[in-house]
Amino acid sequence: MTVELQEKPLHADLEAALGAARAAGLPYAGSVTPQQAWALHQAGEAVLVDVRTSEERKFVGHVPDTLHVAWATGTSLTRNPRFVRELEAKTGKAAAVLLLCRSGNRSAQAAEAAAKAGFVHVFNVAEGFEGELDDAGRRGLRNGWRFHGLPWVQD
Template sequence: MTVAEASKLDELLDAAQSEARAAGLGYAGGVSPQEAWALHQAGLARIVDVRTAEERKFVGHPPGTDHVAWATGTSMTRNPRFVRELEAKVGKEAKVLLLCRSGKRSVLAAEAATQAGFPHAFNILEGFEGELDPLGHRGAADGWRFHGLPWVQD
């Protein structure tokens, strides 16, 4: 990666933060799945999957990413240790890109991280599987997998 390419990716995060401030969001902002992968590949940000361990294992996940569950089990009980576990994995100053199924849980996780002192907690828009389509299926219109980004399954 060239210095110019790295600079462009840093500018992308700066723009996301400016947009988030203007919109009054309680976190650093949102990035597309493609932008998240580029930032991760360049070593400029860490992707942290906040889905359950079961989702990550059976549905798949981007390779080389970290995992800290926002909630656990079929009842989706909030993980009370989320912030501590996130800090242990990446540190508070890291540029962290949070990923869930559709981009909703990761917003909650980004807000919690920001409130706990993480200044660079971003949401990955669309999530791993995307929104439900009219037939109740995911992955037909948006999301990490829809865009053909790398993923692995255990």
């Protein structure tokens, strides 16, 4: 099932992210905060796609009512060679797409690959689901989707 959104002007938050990305020379449309991603997803302004592994989604938790296309699979995080095709099948290339991973690193790589494949408005969700590592090497205590108290569920 393709979720393709109709061609319409981008939300102001996405336009701002796009402008910042162009100024920084990013190869994809830019980044949004977890709070912006949730608001955009809820308002139907963008499609939220989790690019973590199925195992991460199951055992760590995931955002309800979102799509899943793994950027990499397994414990060795082997790159999914079908990522771009699977993403296109679920969202279409013209939709505003927000990619979410654990910390914002894999989703930035996925956004770059999608942009190179012709996706027009593909954005990274900065901080990711669990956030950056803190000084003790733990996630979830500094930033990220869960840290900000945004909706999530666990299987």
